[in-house]
Amino acid sequence: MTGTVGIIANPVSGRDVRRLLANAARSSLADKVTIIRRVAIGAVEAGATRLLVLPDPHGLCRRALSTVHLDVEVEELDPPVTHDERDTINAAGVLRDRGAGAVVVLGGDGTNRALAKGWPDVPLVPLSTGTNNVFPAHVEPTIGGVAAGLSRSAPSSRRPDRGSSPSTGTAAGSCPTGRPCASGSSGTGRG
Helix, strand or coil: CCEEEEEEECCCCCCCCHHHHHCCCCCCHHHHHHHHHHHHHHHHHCCEEEEEECCCCCCHHHHHHHCCCCCCEEEECCCCCCCCHHHHHHHHHHHHHCCCCEEEEEECHHHHHHHHHHCCCCCEEEEECCCCCCCCECCCHHHHHHHHHHHHHCCCCCCCCCCECCCCCCECCECCCCCECCCCCCCCCCC
16 A cells, blocks of 8 residues: 655644734744755654645745755645635635645644534644644654655554453553553553
8 A cells, every 4th residue: 555645734824913912933934944854754754655735825845845855756736715714615625626634734723623524524634833822743854754655655554453361351452541551562552
């Protein structure tokens, strides 16, 4: 299975006047170019073979990807442009229809909300570049790219059914919460 990862980078997230009033960090265009580059590297190293990117007036994805040589197909999409929330809503549908298995979003609460409006069950990696975010997290961009790349580099059935553990009744290899445990973890939070 080939892996396709979408990247949406909102060029205006984190640049409004609320940054000044809330004493919040600024997310410059240069920062976003660097973040996109690291996301792409992580995604490709984790198995992505195609990146679907959206154009913007500043050419963020184009600039980020022009300086690295990755073994990946990069396709710049051309959805209708309205210069408001509808751009992200429309882009969500285009990414879904073009086969994106995961989408990395550089933006804030509004960008991620718009993406979810256009694709309610989107496999999403939200990277915080907005103002006073509640939803997107500050995640190392390469790790975010790896997460997106891994989600699309193997079939969803890649975890074999290991049956039930007789002692706990949970699936073997699962934490007590029913979620998969990290290798070597007992699910107790103590390693």
